[in-house]
Amino acid sequence: MLGDKTVYETMGEMCENWGKDSITDYGYSCVGAVVGATYPKQLSSLRKELPHTFFLVPGYGAQGGAAKDIAGAFDENGRGAVINSSRGIMCAYKKRRLR
Numbered sequence: 001m002l003g004d005k006t007v008y009e010t011m012g013e014m015c016e017n018w019g020k021d022s023i024t025d026y027g028y029s030c031v032g033a034v035v036g037a038t039y040p041k042q043l044s045s046l047r048k049e050l051p052h053t054f055f056l057v058p059g060y061g062a063q064g065g066a067a068k069d070i071a072g073a074f075d076e077n078g079r080g081a082v083i084n085s086s087r088g089i090m091c092a093y094k095k096r097r098l099r
Contacts, residue, residue, distance in 0.1 A: 012046050015053045026079060028054045037065025044072025055081040061088040
């Protein structure tokens with residue numbers, strides 16, 4: 001905790017502030033944040049608090065994050081995040097139906 005805020009909330013504010021002078025036509029700055037899919041409440045909260053910060057969202061698939069968990073990463077236009085599923089892609093060949 002830093003005062004009444006968590007470290008991730010404080011870092012989020014810093015990301016939003018660092019990017020304030022580089023906001024594009026799509027509403028996002030050149031500064032991004034990594035926000036885990038396995039914490040959906042915090043993910044949704046951060047999207048509201050960081051409207052100009054693009055998110056990279058790891059933790060989808062093998063690590064437990066599901067589609068319902070990542071919905072809060074996106075803005076009302078479906079923008080604002082890239083969902084990362086590295087293990088799901090790298091290990092897809094191991095699934096029985098692909099052999």
